Amino acid sequence: xxxxxxxxxxxxxxxxxxxxxxxxxxxxxxxxxxxxxxxxxxxxxxxxxxxxxxxxxxxxxxxxxxxxxxxxxxxxxxxxxxxxxxxxxxxxxxxxxxxxxxxxxxxxxxxxxxxxxxxxxxxxxxxxxxxxxxxxxxxxxxxxxxxxxxxxxxxxxxxxxxxxxxxxxxxxxxxxxxxxxxxxxxxxxxxxxxxxxxxxxxxxxxxxxxxxxxxxxxxxxxxxxxxxxxxxxxxxxxxxxxxxxxxxxxxxxxxxxxxxxxxxxxxxxxxxxxxxxxxxxxxxxxxxxxxxxxxxxxxxxxxxxxxxxxxxxxxxxxxxxxxxxxxxxxxxxxxxxxxx
Amino acid sequence: xxxxxxxxxxxxxxxxxxxxxxxxxxxxxxxxxxxxxxxxxxxxxxxxxxxxxxxxxxxxxxxxxxxxxxxxxxxxxxxxxxxxxxxxxxxxxxxxxxxxxxxxxxxxxxxxxxxxxxxxxxxxxxxxxxxxxxxxxxxxxxxxxxxxxxxxxxxxxxxxxxxxxxxxxxxxxxxxxxxxxxxxxxxxxxxxxxxxxxxx
Numbered sequence: 001x002x003x004x005x006x007x008x009x010x011x012x013x014x015x016x017x018x019x020x021x022x023x024x025x026x027x028x029x030x031x032x033x034x035x036x037x038x039x040x041x042x043x044x045x046x047x048x049x050x051x052x053x054x055x056x057x058x059x060x061x062x063x064x065x066x067x068x069x070x071x072x073x074x075x076x077x078x079x080x081x082x083x084x085x086x087x088x089x090x091x092x093x094x095x096x097x098x099x100x101x102x103x104x105x106x107x108x109x110x111x112x113x114x115x116x117x118x119x120x121x122x123x124x125x126x127x128x129x130x131x132x133x134x135x136x137x138x139x140x141x142x143x144x145x146x147x148x149x150x151x152x153x154x155x156x157x158x159x160x161x162x163x164x165x166x167x168x169x170x171x172x173x174x175x176x177x178x179x180x181x182x183x184x185x186x187x188x189x190x191x192x193x194x195x196x197x198x199x200x201x202x203x204x205x206x207x208x209x210x211x212x213x214x215x216x217x218x219x220x221x222x223x224x225x226x227x228x229x230x231x232x233x234x235x236x237x238x239x240x241x242x243x244x245x246x247x248x249x250x251x252x253x254x255x256x257x258x259x260x261x262x263x264x265x266x267x268x269x270x271x272x273x274x275x276x277x278x279x280x281x282x283x284x285x286x287x288x289x290x291x292x293x294x295x296x297x298x299x300x301x302x303x304x305x306x307x308x309x310x311x312x313x314x315x316x317x318x319x320x321x322x323x324x325x326x327x328x329x330x331x332x333x334x335x336x337x338x339x340x
Numbered sequence: 341x342x343x344x345x346x347x348x349x350x351x352x353x354x355x356x357x358x359x360x361x362x363x364x365x366x367x368x369x370x371x372x373x374x375x376x377x378x379x380x381x382x383x384x385x386x387x388x389x390x391x392x393x394x395x396x397x398x399x400x401x402x403x404x405x406x407x408x409x410x411x412x413x414x415x416x417x418x419x420x421x422x423x424x425x426x427x428x429x430x431x432x433x434x435x436x437x438x439x440x441x442x443x444x445x446x447x448x449x450x451x452x453x454x455x456x457x458x459x460x461x462x463x464x465x466x467x468x469x470x471x472x473x474x475x476x477x478x479x480x481x482x483x484x485x486x487x488x489x490x491x492x493x494x495x496x497x498x499x500x501x502x503x504x505x506x507x508x509x510x511x512x513x514x515x516x517x518x519x520x521x522x523x524x525x526x527x528x529x530x531x532x533x534x535x536x537x538x539x540x
Contacts, residue, residue, distance in 0.1 A: 003343065075367075075370075078370075078373070108392075109392070109471050109472075109473060109474075110392050110393060110396055110473050113393070113396045113397070113400065113473070114396055116396075116400055117396045117397075117399040117400040117403075117404060118399075120399075120400055120403070120404025120405065121399070121403065121404060123404070123408055124376070124408070124411075127408065127411055127412070127415075128373070131369060131415050139415075143412070143415075146408055146412055147412075150405060150408060150409070153404070153405070170473060305516060306518075309518060
């Protein structure tokens with residue numbers, strides 16, 4: 001009986017996270033079109049509902065009712081599982097993300113490792129989609145993407161090693177709690193190079209502009225998902241935007257104190273006490289999502305060899321050097337971050 | 341029945357069937373994918389043994405990185421299955437011999453393990469808590485520091501030798517020099533020509 005209640009409790013938690021997440025994904029696509037539109041002196045979607053506010057819902061209905069076309073000579077089973085493999089890890093990661101001081105579905109000890117392991121799985125979706133489609137463009141796109149994701153995953157992992165060293169824990173709640181004490185106690189300041197690298201590697205991991213060579217419309221049509229349509233395409237789309245939100249929320253947790261208030265230890269602290277932690281986390285996450293959209297609107301696509309050079313020859317050495325420097329800082333217990 | 345036991349049986353079954361699929365499936369890409377799946381299943385079995393660090397690292401390193409490269413190579417190769425299967429009868433006896441040796445050694449090892457299961461190695465070293473990840477890190481950097489560093493140096497040697505083996509320079513190779521590319525000035529690439537006919 002107790003087991004049943006436990007499972008029900010977990011199910012309710014999952015629904016509480018996943019349903020709003022889908023809504024946020026839908027409105028991230030809307031805000032992306034609107035923001036990029038305004039940045040390029042256009043209006044963006046305006047037709048469905050006031051200010052085009054119902055556009056994402058119309059898009060969802062369109063994608064769900066379209067036919068899923070399976071190319072001839074495609075490996076049918078893999079072709080249809082690839083989008084699922086892409087989507088499942090990016091949903092699963094949300095189980096360990098602390099959304100406020102009280103709410104996290106699974107507060108596990110090795111949370112940071114869990115996130116790293118799951119985000120490394122999404123590359124299978126890309127590779128299998130490219131291979132199973134039996135299309136040259138899709139295959140080229142998946143090859144590019146696989147090499148890119150592996151290159152940037154290493155820099156990303158090292159950036160997280162820096163966070164782990166500073167916090168002394170792999171548990172995400174403890175990482176947030178160790179950043180207590182106002183905006184200058186957050187890790188973005190002592191780990192600034194790692195923060196920048198994590199952010200850029202995050203853009204590369206999610207295959208978004210300016211690192212979107214796996215899609216590269218001008219060269220290989222749409223890259224690995226060129227053969228997909230209908231629901232299968234919608235799943236790739238969903239996974240991409242979910243990963244975008246995930247990277248934003250992870251940057252806010254690792255380097256910007258998660259749900260901690262920025263006014264801690266200042267004059268405003270007593271006035272802002274009533275604001276729940278979830279609001280602060282949302283504000284931080286939304287600003288990073290905005291930065292991602294901003295990047296897409298302003299930067300041209302990287303050349304492929306430059307992407308590789310940036311990942312292996314620039315990011316990797318910088319992270320290793322900074323981890324070494326951080327070790328020295330921890331040894332000398334530099335205030336106020338490394339007092340243990 | 342206990343939930344853990346149900347999960348154990350489900351994933352052991354999946355592990356066995358996917359491992360068999362690795363050697364029986366005709367398509368090399370599908371066989372590599374079965375290998376990925378069997379790694380995943382064994383990671384879950386480790387998780388059931390409270391070895392969460394090892395299980396997550398298995399997914400992170402083997403599934404997330406090594407097998408991706410493996411799949412990468414297998415997809416690029418054009419392997420002829422019928423040709424590879426030709427020597428099946430010829431090598432069958434050798435295969436049986438290898439199989440019997442490994443199975444015998446493994447069963448001998450496991451038999452001895454279960455025989456003196458009261459001796460648990462881990463408990464003889466003082467640990468700093470129940471957190472598997474922390475304990476492992478603690479042990480690696482205190483008790484087994486030397487072995488750990490030796491393993492690291494062996495890996496480093498492997499990396500260096502692999503790179504030296506693949507790094508062949510020949511006259512036909514083309515390289516880009518990024519610093520030269522960055523230092524290009526406008527006058528090197530752009531020449532303004534005056535259209536004199538029109539100016540008349």
